[in-house]
Amino acid sequence: TEGKPIECLAAVAYEANKPLVIEKITVEPPKTHEIRVKILDSALCHTDAYTLSGADPEGLFPCILGHEASGEVESVGPEVTDFTPGDHVILLYTAECGECSFCKSPDTNLCVAVRSTQGKGVMPDGTVRFKNSKGEPIHHFMGCSSFSEYTVVADVSAVKIDKSFATDKAALLGCGVTTGYGAALKTANVKEGSSVAIFGAGAVGLAVAQGAKARNASKIIMIDTNPNKKTWATDFGATDFVNPLTDLKKDETIVSKLCSMSPDGYGIDYTFDCTGNVQVMSDALMASRRGTGVSVIIGVAKSGEVASIRPFFLVTGRTWKGTAYGGIKGRSEMNQLIQDHKDGKLKLSEFITHRRKFSEINEAFHDLHQGDCLRTTFSF
Numbered sequence: 001t002e003g004k005p006i007e008c009l010a011a012v013a014y015e016a017n018k019p020l021v022i023e024k025i026t027v028e029p030p031k032t033h034e035i036r037v038k039i040l041d042s043a044l045c046h047t048d049a050y051t052l053s054g055a056d057p058e059g060l061f062p063c064i065l066g067h068e069a070s071g072e073v074e075s076v077g078p079e080v081t082d083f084t085p086g087d088h089v090i091l092l093y094t095a096e097c098g099e100c101s102f103c104k105s106p107d108t109n110l111c112v113a114v115r116s117t118q119g120k121g122v123m124p125d126g127t128v129r130f131k132n133s134k135g136e137p138i139h140h141f142m143g144c145s146s147f148s149e150y151t152v153v154a155d156v157s158a159v160k161i162d163k164s165f166a167t168d169k170a171a172l173l174g175c176g177v178t179t180g181y182g183a184a185l186k187t188a189n190v191k192e193g194s195s196v197a198i199f200g201a202g203a204v205g206l207a208v209a210q211g212a213k214a215r216n217a218s219k220i221i222m223i224d225t226n227p228n229k230k231t232w233a234t235d236f237g238a239t240d241f242v243n244p245l246t247d248l249k250k251d252e253t254i255v256s257k258l259c260s261m262s263p264d265g266y267g268i269d270y271t272f273d274c275t276g277n278v279q280v281m282s283d284a285l286m287a288s289r290r291g292t293g294v295s296v297i298i299g300v301a302k303s304g305e306v307a308s309i310r311p312f313f314l315v316t317g318r319t320w321k322g323t324a325y326g327g328i329k330g331r332s333e334m335n336q337l338i339q340d341h342k343d344g345k346l347k348l349s350e351f352i353t354h355r356r357k358f359s360e361i362n363e364a365f366h367d368l369h370q371g372d373c374l375r376t377t378f379s380f
């Protein structure tokens, strides 16, 4: 198949809010610095649903969604040096070229090598590798497009992993788990003995709990309005669970409740928004500790929404931060995450609550909103 177009099945998003259409598409061979990948496992993330809803300013239709995936390199384009056919990879929506000023900085993972074309749904040369049976072009998504049997990505948008590592677990490292775990370890740099509050007990929030636990935080408070999440929260490392709908006394707010749970009443050392709700984002900042508290925004807010804060909360020494992909440099730091998993610090399989056939992909979007789902994975 090398050098030739491949015909395969993909789930095409033709319009916002319409089911994906599973159909035969053509995947062109990889061009310079590109690789063509056979997807082995892909999971579904809320961002796929967000873009399908039409709310993403970068959402383009038709496109092939999906960005949390592992695969096997089928063929490589000219000038690709880091991959050979047969290699196992994780796709990276946050690339790592190693050469841009962002990659060279130890303080950020926000590589710019392919980000601008990625946001326009095209490969770095400005063209696409997908077309449907009518010959119409189909956009790429987040530099990955994993809801297809085959995809083409930039070589900087993938990391090679050991073939012995289970590919369903590997897929999860492509987005949510890495995002949460990295947010705790890198963005917040949670310290031993500290207090942590996490808003939203989905896959990302539970991965934050894993990171906080790995750092031996002494108090890890999970906040969620779904009482069924309490067991998960505990299993993933939370020491406390607060349901703001039922656990607040009269005249108590979630902010005052969290402050009262902190050792001396002055607030929580590290707080995390894993909801995308802008009110939660400001609550998280206000609940962080006077003088030294750090609050990290992870959730993606709806387009046009604004998070705001009374500047007093910053004047009095709190830091408001945000993170993408947990601040993790996908190519140079992936092995450490896999090692952390092997060392028992980072759960992976436990995040897979649902497994489906690729043909059931539209049902998987439904799963995501049921509150009993962390991740649905598909094997191809």
Ligand code: AHE
Pocket (backbone or CB within 6 Å): 045, 046, 047, 048, 056, 057, 058, 059, 115, 175, 300, 303, 323, 324, 325
């Ligand atoms: N396309 C949106 C932005 C969406 C967004 O913020 N995405 C998160 C990742 S969500 C993972 O499921 C992110 O990391 N963004 C950084 C980046 O480079 O995209 C918009 O508003 O235009």
Ligand code: ZN
Pocket (backbone or CB within 6 Å): 045, 046, 047, 048, 067, 068, 175, 176
């Ligand atoms: Zn995602």
